[in-house]
Amino acid sequence: MPVAPSAAAPTAAVTTSLLEFSDVEMTFPDGTVALRGVDLTVGRGEFVTVVGPSGCGKSTLLRIASGLEHASAGTATLRTDRIGYVFQDATLLPWRSVKANVELLAELNGVGRAERARKAAAAIELVGLGGFERHLPKQLSGGMRMRASLARSLTLDPELFLFDEPFGALDEITRERLNDELLRLFVQRQFAGLFITHSVSEAVYLSTKVVVMSGRPGGIVRTFDVPFPLPRDPDIRFTAEFADLVGHVSHALREGHA
Amino acid sequence: MTRRRGRTPWWQPLVVLVALIGLWYAAAASYARQELAFLVPYPHLVLRAMVADPTFTPQLLRNLGNSTVVALTGLVIAIAIGVAWAVLMAQARWIERSLYPYAVILQCIPILALVPLIGALFGYEFASRVIVTVMISIFPMVSNTLFGLQSVDRAQRELFALQGASTWTVLTKLRFPAALPSLFVGLRTAAGLSVIGAIVGDQFFQRGTPGLGVLIQVSTSRLNGPGTFAAILTASLLGVAVFLLFGWLRTLVVGRWSDAA
Numbered sequence: 001m002p003v004a005p006s007a008a009a010p011t012a013a014v015t016t017s018l019l020e021f022s023d024v025e026m027t028f029p030d031g032t033v034a035l036r037g038v039d040l041t042v043g044r045g046e047f048v049t050v051v052g053p054s055g056c057g058k059s060t061l062l063r064i065a066s067g068l069e070h071a072s073a074g075t076a077t078l079r080t081d082r083i084g085y086v087f088q089d090a091t092l093l094p095w096r097s098v099k100a101n102v103e104l105l106a107e108l109n110g111v112g113r114a115e116r117a118r119k120a121a122a123a124i125e126l127v128g129l130g131g132f133e134r135h136l137p138k139q140l141s142g143g144m145r146m147r148a149s150l151a152r153s154l155t156l157d158p159e160l161f162l163f164d165e166p167f168g169a170l171d172e173i174t175r176e177r178l179n180d181e182l183l184r185l186f187v188q189r190q191f192a193g194l195f196i197t198h199s200v201s202e203a204v205y206l207s208t209k210v211v212v213m214s215g216r217p218g219g220i221v222r223t224f225d226v227p228f229p230l231p232r233d234p235d236i237r238f239t240a241e242f243a244d245l246v247g248h249v250s251h252a253l254r255e256g257h258a
Numbered sequence: 259m260t261r262r263r264g265r266t267p268w269w270q271p272l273v274v275l276v277a278l279i280g281l282w283y284a285a286a287a288s289y290a291r292q293e294l295a296f297l298v299p300y301p302h303l304v305l306r307a308m309v310a311d312p313t314f315t316p317q318l319l320r321n322l323g324n325s326t327v328v329a330l331t332g333l334v335i336a337i338a339i340g341v342a343w344a345v346l347m348a349q350a351r352w353i354e355r356s357l358y359p360y361a362v363i364l365q366c367i368p369i370l371a372l373v374p375l376i377g378a379l380f381g382y383e384f385a386s387r388v389i390v391t392v393m394i395s396i397f398p399m400v401s402n403t404l405f406g407l408q409s410v411d412r413a414q415r416e417l418f419a420l421q422g423a424s425t426w427t428v429l430t431k432l433r434f435p436a437a438l439p440s441l442f443v444g445l446r447t448a449a450g451l452s453v454i455g456a457i458v459g460d461q462f463f464q465r466g467t468p469g470l471g472v473l474i475q476v477s478t479s480r481l482n483g484p485g486t487f488a489a490i491l492t493a494s495l496l497g498v499a500v501f502l503l504f505g506w507l508r509t510l511v512v513g514r515w516s517d518a519a
Binding site for chain 1: 411413414416417418419420421422423427431432435436438512514515516517
């Protein structure tokens, strides 16, 4: 039987990694060790979700990835400067309309008015906020604010997308709908995604890879590859295979927590 | 008991007003019987002094104009210095620690104790009135603006940091707009205080362009009851007008997006 040429290897093997953590450690000035020995790679077309107990340093991981903080030991390598960062809160500026909010990042990067408007219009359309351009944040629901926040990041056309529990404060239905739309965006754009969440089922549904972290100091306990093909049918959540994987991840989470 | 929030029906304060005027008439009648009418004059005489007394009304309006100019000049200076002071302190913790105590001390100085010195240093006219006004009204500008500038949450600041925004950009596009609702709270308080400052200044600095405070003193010493009351009422109305003006300005500038009342 002939050996398959390497070009036919699964795509995961040939992805270029955009983010690479190697033995990353984070110790805060007060002496708390938030992260220890973290190795992690995220490549184009990969959606990696990190689950872990509260205070395990998940967010710190993201902050190091984005450059907001620097690892105290080990190396974090970033191979792109087009990074989208979606915060826990929508962090919209309340005095700006949806359109002006979505234009903000381009504006901060010195993009011209016409180009800014074009990018914003496209992003607003993409997240389904068309018709709400002139609304103020306080006139929007939590889910719509999150969409606006997502649209704002999309104007950067990010190669690496970082999500810090963005849907944690939303109700179940809104969360599921936004999960579907995020997946659609991911399939369309093939960015590299690093997503933090508390929810195991959200993690499994969204990702190509789920990383389970232990409690303080945070370290990676186990990594699960998610075998379900993309694009995903929302009903996949009700299959036995899905439930199985959720069960395995939950077990690993519980063990890491103990 | 639960209170219904919303607009007060227009007639409720009016009932109180009518009752108060009734009480006032009763008091005036009682003082008139004791031949002390100048202490509590009848309301209609006060009203006449305010709007239709050919010898008094023009003077009242002139002094009202002078006090308004003093109050607004003082207020503008207090806003400029107060906002600049707050912006400077908001730049770094150590600057705040170094400068904030002086704002508090300024607030704690009994202005009246300083007044003779201010008069001796800057004369007994316009400049001294304005200085007193600034000293009285500056603190709420400093403290409220500083509070507003520091109210920006961490994630919003990081949003700007991730794009490499400069200190200036963060100030003009994030911190200053975010501080506006709180700044307006300070502004409304400072505006009310600036009227007080202008009237207080008059009590001590009587040269130059006299304001309502001077008129109150002069009227009192001449036993001109209606004039005294007319000047006091006018000063109060000036305070109310300034308060309403800045409340309206606040609604105009930040009312659309800000939840704070």
